[in-house]
Amino acid sequence: MLTRKQHKLLLFIDSHLKQTGFSPSFDEMREAMGLRSKSGIHRLISGLEERGFLRRHHHRARALEVIQLPEMEDELPSNVIRGSFTRQKQDSIKIPLYGRIAAGLPIEAMADTSNSLSIPADMLGSGDYYALEVAGDSMIEAGILDGDQVIIKKSDQAENGQIVVALIDNQEVTLKRLRRKGNMIALEPANARYKTRIVPAERLHIQGHLAGLIRHY
Template sequence: MLTRKQIDLLKLIHTRMEQDGVAPSFDEMKDALDLRSKSGIHRLITALEERGFIRRLPHRARAIEVLKLPDALSREGFVAHVVDGGAPEKPVAPANAVPVEAAAMALPIMGKIAAGTPIEAISEAVRNVAVPGTMLNARSQHYALEVQGDSMIDLGINDGDIVVIREQNTADNGDIVVALIEGHEATLKRFRRHGGMIALEAANPAYETRLLRDDQVQVQGRLVGLIRSY
C-alpha cells in the first residue's frame, strides 16, 4: 500500500511522460506535491523504488524507470517509461510513512539523536518502527530517532527510547526539538529564544544549557511522540 503522497508523485511522473514526453524536475515535483524541500521527493522516490513501482537505472545519471502503477491508476492505462527526473546525489532515507494497518504507520528510524553530548547529524534510515497513526499529522512529514543519553530524563525521555519527530524548521519557546548545531551536530533539547540567541535546554541538572547564536542552530523537527520498549 502506498501513501497519498507516493501515489500523487507516481501519477505526476506518469502523466507528464504521457503528455509531454519528459518528466517533471525535482523542483516541479516538490511544488506539485506542496512539499517544503526536495528531500521529501528523494524519500518518496526511494519508497516507490523499494515497493517495485519504479527503479533507478544504473550507469545513467538521474534516470528512473516506471514499472507499474497502483490498481487505481492502472485502470487509467499504463505504459512503462524511462524518466530523467533528478536523482539525489547521496543515499536517501525510505519514505516517511508506509501504512501497516489502520491504526499504525511505519516510520524510518534515522539513526540516533543525542540527549546528552551532540552527535553527528542524522543522515540515513537504519530500520523502521510502527507508530500509532494518532501521533502523526497527515499534512506533515515525520521520522523517528533513537535517543542516546539521559539529558532529557526529567521529561520522561530515556536512553533507548524512540522519539517521533515532525519535520519543521521553526519552533516555539518550550518545544522539544531536533537541533542541528553548526551544520554537523544533532541534539534533542528544549528550545528557547532569547533575543538573537538560542538556548538549548536539557531536562537533567547534570547538563548545562547551551546558548548559541541564531545562525548556529537549525531546527530540523519537533517532538510529537515517544515509543518505549520494555
Template sequence: MLTRKQHELLCFIHDRLAESGVSPSFEEMKEALDLKSKSGVHRLISALEERGFIRRLANRARALEVVKMPDQAGKAAPTATPQIPVAANSNDIIELPLHGRIAAGTPIEALQGTESLAVPAALLGPGEHYALEVSGDSMVEEGILDGDYALIRKTDTARDGEIVVALIDNNEATLKTFRREGSMIRLDPANRNYDPQRYRPEQVVVQGRLSGLLRRY
C-alpha cells in the same frame, strides 16, 4: 468536583492536544499554572488520573489522553484531542525512516541513515514523521531514556517549552527543550546534572518536534 488548579490543568492539556496532538511538557504545565515546581504538576496529574479525567499512555514520553471533561461526566472526551491520524486504524503499522542516533546529551553527528522503524499508527499524530534512536541521559526527567526511539514530526518552527530536534552549526543534532532567551536560543536538558546550551539563532535549525516515544523491552 475539581479544584481550580486541577480544572486549569485539565483544560490546558485538552487545548494543547486539540491544537497539536501532543501533550504539553511538565515544564509547560508548570509555567501555564504558575506553579513553583514540577512536583505540583505531578500531584495534579495524579489527582486527575485517579478521578478518571485523564489517562497516561504507556511507552510514550509526556503522553496524556483526556478521557472526559468536567461537563462530560461519564462521556468520552471529544475527538478534538487526536492521538492518531483520522485515516489511521489503531492496529496499523507505519514504516518511519530511521535517521540514526541522536544525542539527548551533548550534540553528536548530524542525522543520517536509511533504515526504517515499524511504528504503531496509534503513537503518531498528524503530519510527516521520522524516527531517531536516543543516545544519552540528559532528557530522563521527561521520560526519554537511552535507547528509546524518538518519533519526530517534521517542522522547522518551535515554541518555547517544546522538545525539538535541533541542528547545531549545520553538522550536529541534539534533542532538547527549545527556549528563546533574549537574543539567544537556549536548549535545555531534562537532567539536573546537565547545563543548558546557548547558541546564536543562526546556529540553530529546528528539524522537528517530539511527537511520541517507542521503547523496546
C-alpha cells in the same frame, strides 16, 4: 464510564503530552480543573488508572501515559462518558528511523535512512515525521529516557519551550528544549547535571519538534 471531571482531566493530560512531550505537573492540572488542592487531582488520576485510561509510572516525576481516550455517546447521562475497553486493530504508518540522537552530548547528524518504524496511524497528525533513538540521560526530567524512540514532526520552526531536534553548524544534532534569547538560542537539558548550551541563531537549524515517544519494556 468516566465522570465529566475525569474526562476533562484526561483530555488535558493528552493535549499537554502532544504539545510538550511530557505530562503536566499537579499544579498545572489543578489550575486547569479549577480545583483548590492537589488531593482532588490524585483522586481523579487514581480513578482513570483503575478504569484503564491512564498509566502512572512511579518513581519518575511527571510520568503519565494516556492508554486510551473515551468515546462520547449521546444516550449516556450528561455526567458520564463511556470508554471502549477493547483495543481495536489500528492501521500503522512507516516513518524513517534515522538512528541515535544524543540527549546528553551532541553527536554527528545521522544520515542513514535505510531503517523504518511502524507507528499507529492515530498517533500522527498531518505533516511528515521521522523517528530517532535517544542516547543519554539529559532529558530524563522531561520523561525521555536512554533508549526511547522519539517521534519528530518535521518543521524548521518551533515555539519557545518546545523540545526540538537542533542541527548545529550542519554537523551536530541534539534533542533539547528550545528558548529564544534575542539573537541567541538556548538549548536546555532536562537534567540538572547538564548545562544549557547557548548558540547563535544563525548556527542552528531546527529539524523538527517532539510529537510522541515510544518505549519498549
